[in-house]
Amino acid sequence: MRTNLLDYLKVTSDKVPNKTAVIDGERNISFRTLTDQAKKMGCIINRKISGTIRKPIAVFLDKRFELIMSDIAIMYCGNAYMNLDTKSPIQRIRNIIELIEPELIITNHQHIAKLEKVLPSEKILNIDLIDFDNEIYSQDVLDHILNSVIDTDPLCIINTSGSTGVPKGVVLNHRSFIDFTEWSINTTGIDDNEVIGSLSPSVFDIYSFELCMLMALGSTIVILPDGLAAFPTRILQLLQDHHVTFIFWVPTIMVNIANLDLLSRIQLPALRSIWFAGEVFPTKQFNYWRKFLNQSKFINLYGPIEITLDCTYFIVDRELSDDEPIPIGVACKNTDVFILNDQDKLCGVNEEGELCVRGSSLAMGYYNNPEKTAAAFVQNPLNRSYPEIIYRTGDIVLENDRGELIFKGRKDSIIKHSGYRIELGEIEHVIINTLKIVENGCAVYNHEKKEIIFYYESNEEFQAAEFKKRVGEMLPKYMIPSVYYKMDQLPRNTNGKIDRLKLRESLSELIK
Amino acid sequence: MEKIYRLLEELHSEYDFAANDGVIEEGVLDSFDIISLVTMIEEEYDVIIDALDIVPENFNSVESIANVIRKSGGVI
Numbered sequence: 001m002r003t004n005l006l007d008y009l010k011v012t013s014d015k016v017p018n019k020t021a022v023i024d025g026e027r028n029i030s031f032r033t034l035t036d037q038a039k040k041m042g043c044i045i046n047r048k049i050s051g052t053i054r055k056p057i058a059v060f061l062d063k064r065f066e067l068i069m070s071d072i073a074i075m076y077c078g079n080a081y082m083n084l085d086t087k088s089p090i091q092r093i094r095n096i097i098e099l100i101e102p103e104l105i106i107t108n109h110q111h112i113a114k115l116e117k118v119l120p121s122e123k124i125l126n127i128d129l130i131d132f133d134n135e136i137y138s139q140d141v142l143d144h145i146l147n148s149v150i151d152t153d154p155l156c157i158i159n160t161s162g163s164t165g166v167p168k169g170v171v172l173n174h175r176s177f178i179d180f181t182e183w184s185i186n187t188t189g190i191d192d193n194e195v196i197g198s199l200s201p202s203v204f205d206i207y208s209f210e211l212c213m214l215m216a217l218g219s220t221i222v223i224l225p226d227g228l229a230a231f232p233t234r235i236l237q238l239l240q241d242h243h244v245t246f247i248f249w250v251p252t253i254m255v256n257i258a259n260l261d262l263l264s265r266i267q268l269p270a271l272r273s274i275w276f277a278g279e280v281f282p283t284k285q286f287n288y289w290r291k292f293l294n295q296s297k298f299i300n301l302y303g304p305i306e307i308t309l310d311c312t313y314f315i316v317d318r319e320l321s322d323d324e325p326i327p328i329g330v331a332c333k334n335t336d337v338f339i340l341n342d343q344d345k346l347c348g349v350n351e352e353g354e355l356c357v358r359g360s361s362l363a364m365g366y367y368n369n370p371e372k373t374a375a376a377f378v379q380n381p382l383n384r385s386y387p388e389i390i391y392r393t394g395d396i397v398l399e400n401d402r403g404e405l406i407f408k409g410r411k412d413s414i415i416k417h418s419g420y421r422i423e424l425g426e427i428e429h430v431i432i433n434t435l436k437i438v439e440n441g442c443a444v445y446n447h448e449k450k451e452i453i454f455y456y457e458s459n460e461e462f463q464a465a466e467f468k469k470r471v472g473e474m475l476p477k478y479m480i481p482s483v484y485y486k487m488d489q490l491p492r493n494t495n496g497k498i499d500r501l502k503l504r505e506s507l508s509e510l511i512k
Numbered sequence: 513m514e515k516i517y518r519l520l521e522e523l524h525s526e527y528d529f530a531a532n533d534g535v536i537e538e539g540v541l542d543s544f545d546i547i548s549l550v551t552m553i554e555e556e557y558d559v560i561i562d563a564l565d566i567v568p569e570n571f572n573s574v575e576s577i578a579n580v581i582r583k584s585g586g587v588i
Contacts (some may be wrong), residue, residue, distance in 0.1 A: 227568065230571075233564055233565075244553060418543075450544075463525075
C-alpha cells in the first residue's frame with residue numbers, strides 16, 4: 001500500500017540506480033546520487049529543526065538539480081516543501097514567509113543575501129556549505145520519520161494569488177498526488193521510458209507532477225532553464241538533443257512556437273506525449289501542433305491548484321475545427337466533478353454553471369487562513385446527510401452533447417496570464433492600498449492581446465514606467481500591468497462599485 | 513545602432529541599455545518583449561528575421577542584435 005510518494009522512489013532507485021534522474025545543463029545525475037544526497041540532506045534538516053515533522057520548509061533556489069534534491073529531502077524528513085520564486089520581489093517573499101512561518105528556508109550563496117533581511121540566520125540553510133561527500137545518513141532515522149507520516153499529511157504548499165495582497169498557500173497532501181499519478185499511469189500511456197522536457201517553474205504544480213513521474217516511473221527530468229522561455233527555438237533544440245518524449249506545458253509558449261512556425265524546421269520524432277493545462281489553448285495553434293506531431297498523444301488537462309494538479313482531461317481523439325474550443329473533457333479517476341447553477345442545483349446538458357469538485361484530490365485548505373479556506377471549501381449542497389467538502393472552482397463550464405465539459409470563463413476577477421493564476425484584485429490592492437499611488441483603479445485583462453490594463457482615477461497623470469517600477473517592487477513581473485489609462489471617472493455599477501465588466505466591454509469594443 | 517537603442521527603450525524605458533555598453537542582462541527581456549522586439553525590427557529595417565536566429569546569444573547585446581539584422585539583409 002502506497003501512502004507516501006517516497007514509496008515510489010524507493011522502488012525506482014532500487015530498480016534503476018544508475019539511470020539518469022536529472023539532466024541539468026552539463027550535469028547528469030543518477031537516481032542513486034539523487035536519493036543519497038536527498039537522504040543526507042533530509043537528516044541534516046531533521047537535526048536542524050529538532051525532528052519536527054508535517055511543517056512547511058521553504059526552498060529559495062533556482063530550478064536546478066539542488067532544488068529537486070531539496071524537495072525530495074524535505075519529503076524524507078517528513079515535512080512539506082514550499083518552493084519560492086527567486087525572481088519575486090523580496091516584499092512578496094516576506095509576505096509569504098510571515099503568513100506560512102516555515103521552519104527553515106533552504107537557499108544558496110547566490111540568493112542568501114536577499115533572505116538575511118527577512119529571516120533570522122538560524123532559520124536559513126545554505127546548501128552550498130554542505131559537503132555531501134563527508135555527510136552520512138541514518139536509514140533508521142528516516143524510516144522512523146516516514147512511519148509517522150500518513151497519506152493525508154502535506155507533501156507541499158503552493159502559493160496562489162489572493163485578493164488581499166498576500167498569496168494563499170494551498171496545502172496538498174501525498175494521497176492526492178498518488179491518486180493523480182496512478183490515474184496518469186493507467187490512462188495516458190506514459191511508461192517507464194519517459195524523458196521530460198521540464199519547463200514549468202518550480203512554483204507550479206506541473207513541476208510537482210514531474211517529480212511524481214521521476215519517482216514513480218523513473219522518468220528523466222531535463223531542466224530547461226527559466227531564461228529560455230523567450231527563446232522557443234533553443235527550447236525545441238534541447239528537446240531534440242535529449243530525445244524528450246513527454247512535455248507538460250502551458251499553452252503560451254506553444255502558441256509562440258506555432259506562430260513562429262518552428263515545428264516545420266525542428267523535428268521532434270521522439271515526442272510522444274504532449275500535455276497542456278493552465279489556460280485555454282487556441283484551437284488554431286493547437287491544430288498546427290497536431291499537424292506536425294501526428295505521432296503524439298495530445299491531452300488537454302484542466303484544474304485549479306486547490307484540487308491537486310488537474311481534475312478533468314481530454315485526450316484529443318478527433319479533428320477539431322479552428323473555431324471549436326478544445327474540450328476540457330471528463331473527470332480523472334477517483335474524482336467527481338459536477339456543475340451547479342445559481343440555485344445550487346445540478347445543470348442539465350448545455351446549461352452553463354459553476355464547476356465543483358469532490359474527492360480525495362481536494363487540497364487540505366489554505367495554510368494559516370481559516371476564513372479563505374471556509375469560503376472556498378464548502379459542504380456539498382447536494383448532500384445534507386453527512387459532512388462532505390467540495391471545492392467550488394469559480395469556473396463556468398457546460399457539458400456538451402458528447403458528455404464533454406467545455407470551459408466558458410470565470411465567475412470572478414481571476415485571470416490566467418502566461419500560465420500564472422492572477423487575482424486582479426491583488427494588483428489593485430497593491431497599487432491602491434499598499435503603494436497608495438492612486439485612490440481608485442481597476443485592473444482588466446485584455447484576452448486578445450494578453451496584457452493587463454490598469455484604469456485609474458487621479459488628479460495627476462503618471463507615466464507607465466513609473467507605475468511599472470513601483471509595482472515591480474511589490475509584485476512579480478507577470479503581474480505588472482503593461483498599459484495604464486487615466487480616466488476622469490471610472491464606470492460604477494448601481495452599488496457604487498467600480499464596474500470591471502463595463503471596462504472590459506468598452507475594451508472589447510475598442511479592439512473591434 | 514541608435515535605432516536599436518530606441519526600440520529597446522520603447523520596450524523598457526526604465527532600463528539603461530546604454531550603461532552597460534549595450535549588454536542586455538538575462539531576464540530583462542521576457543518572451544513577450546522578444547516577440548515585440550522582433551516585430552519592431554522587422555518593420556523598422558524591412559527584413560524578416562529567421563525564427564532559428566531567435567536564440568539567446570543573438571539578443572544578449574545591442575551588437576549581437578545588430579549582427580542578426582545584418583544577417584537578415586538589413587542595413588544598420
